[in-house]
Amino acid sequence: MRLAIDVMGGDQGPRAIIEGSARAVIERPDLALTLFGPRQQINAELSRLPQPLAAATSRLVVADASESVSQSATAAWAMRRGGATSMACMLRSLSSGEAVAGVSAGNTGALVALARRELGMLPGISRPAISTAIPARGGRRCYLLDLGANVDSPASRLFDFAMMGAAMAQCMDRVKRPRVALLNVGSEATKGSANVREADRLLRESAANLSFDYLGYAEGGDIFQGDLDVVVCDGFVGNVTLKASEGLTRMLVERVQMAFESRLSGRLASILARPALKRLKRELDPVRYNGASLLGLQGIVVKSHGSTQADGFYYAIQRALQEVEHDLPVRIAARWSRS
Amino acid sequence: MRLAIDVMGGDQGPRAIIEGSARAVIERPDLALTLFGPRQQINAELSRLPQPLAAATSRLVVADASESVSQSATAAWAMRRGGATSMACMLRSLSSGEAVAGVSAGNTGALVALARRELGMLPGISRPAISTAIPARGGRRCYLLDLGANVDSPASRLFDFAMMGAAMAQCMDRVKRPRVALLNVGSEATKGSANVREADRLLRESAANLSFDYLGYAEGGDIFQGDLDVVVCDGFVGNVTLKASEGLTRMLVERVQMAFESRLSGRLASILARPALKRLKRELDPVRYNGASLLGLQGIVVKSHGSTQADGFYYAIQRALQEVEHDLPVRIAARWSRS
Known part of the structure; x- marks a missing residue:
């Protein structure tokens, strides 16, 4: 090979x-x-x-x-x-x-x-998407796409992303019927941009023929909840979300470290806190540690x-x-x- | 009052x-x-x-x-x-x-x-924006806007958000010359959506007359770095970023808690870890704890x-x-x- x-x-x-x-x-x-x-x-x-x-x-x-x-x-x-x-x-x-x-x-x-x-x-796919598995609650993971292969995406492309993400979860993680959602600013049907609402309509129309469960809209926080296998968004939103998550994780880990080091003696802190934080940092920085796939x-x-x-x-x-x-x-x- | x-x-x-x-x-x-x-x-x-x-x-x-x-x-x-x-x-x-x-x-x-x-x-402002201060490195804070008052925003509106955000940082936090950036998918001038690039052009053109420093593009992670006072984006991106940050913070704090409780005895963990984590959770959940302003x-x-x-x-x-x-x-x- x-x-x-x-x-x-x-x-x-x-x-x-x-x-x-x-x-x-x-x-x-x-x-x-x-x-x-x-x-x-x-x-x-x-x-x-x-x-x-x-x-x-x-x-x-x-x-x-x-x-x-x-x-x-x-x-x-x-x-x-x-x-x-x-x-x-x-x-x-x-x-x-x-x-x-x-x-x-x-x-x-x-x-x-x-x-x-x-x-x-x-055949049938017009543009690549970038995706990586985001760590979620309960040790689960959620594929987020697109992470920036495209700056904006019409509804039909968001539909393709849903299909590709579902294939990814099925094939790589053996999820039988991936739970797929569209990222939006609220869970109500009336919210969001025209593109996202149109993609929602396309996915609902095809629901009977899909080999995954389309669950409608997700909000930003749902990515980490552990009850979705795939979250779909345009490349601008996905890229900002991923990079904000990386930045926030770094800041949080730093703060946890400081909080413990100010409360524990240096030696105790290094025994108790550092190994746990190091592992955490690694689990939560998916691209740095696992890369992202072009689909x-x-x-x-x-x-x-x-x-x-x-x-x-x-x-x-x-x-x-x-x-x-x-x-x-x-x-x-x-x-x-x-x- | x-x-x-x-x-x-x-x-x-x-x-x-x-x-x-x-x-x-x-x-x-x-x-x-x-x-x-x-x-x-x-x-x-x-x-x-x-x-x-x-x-x-x-x-x-x-x-x-x-x-x-x-x-x-x-x-x-x-x-x-x-x-x-x-x-x-x-x-x-x-x-x-x-x-x-x-x-x-x-x-x-x-x-x-x-x-x-x-x-x-x-007078002169067409649409409201929602903003809150996001905690950043070194105990600093960064106003993010719009958080969802508008689903999408033409360049002129992003320009208004930059002005309002700067006024907010100046007035509320006494920052003399706020450092303002536009959220984008990369820091190079050629990247991003048409709206964002046009807003960048507008801000650069007016730079001499602004009472803040416009620093160009920021990426998602820069929000938390502590060297920006205001980050501007459309309401869709801001809403997803804020909610993803809230969700990630909850998951991270949970994981840190679990990591410590599996390494320490329950009693030790509750003395050492819980108070620090509780404070952290609160510092990092700005909207839940401080609300967001309509500007x-x-x-x-x-x-x-x-x-x-x-x-x-x-x-x-x-x-x-x-x-x-x-x-x-x-x-x-x-x-x-x-x-």
């Missing part, structure tokens, strides 16, 4: 990405990775890998790509000028069949645009967080491997051919 | 609202409140007030209003049929000058629509959280009193007459 890795684009530079890649390879003997990026830089990082990670190098193949997409580049720039970047080369290795899935920590807008061009969409493409692409560490990139690779095992794009496509 | 209180509309019924009102009156000898709602029900609750709250009844005047706005009522219903509701009567007592500010825990859409009709807008009106209206307890309603009254003391509508209007 071969995955393609875009080594450029992470805020921490290629080191964290290469280290995360090496860890994934060491753990799984049937896995090989192609690393796309500037050969010299990659080789220098590979030669620095500590033991036991150094043993991974035989299954880490370098594919030279001297250019890269900067975080400030536009999708339009990537489409016109980005053909030789590590991101585009990584994606082409998926469409050519050399690799079965790709992972990048780079510029989201460019990744969406290039992936759409290089891989193509599944609707003819191929598997996982976006790792820009500021990811080796850990986070390792988990993004795991996410991609799971999607390969569950044949996610085929399962998503099956919904459209049935409907 | 007389305030007008809408006794109906809280999820907990009138009791919590009347108790919160009584507490506010007891604490402040120059304060009197008019309670709008069904006279019998209010009198029954007043007679049940425990000591020392019972002493407040001489400064709690009942104004009979037998009808009320339900949580599921639409703004359109309120405008057509809601004239005799406790909410509408409360608002009319502001426009007639009997009271200097009003507080309601009722239906937000109805409150915005009725307040706009009964009080009128300040842009010719009058002062504070919206208390629907599921508020006596505590929360008491704080919403405090918020209204502060706005009276700072003459907030006059300070907001002054910005429009200057520009």
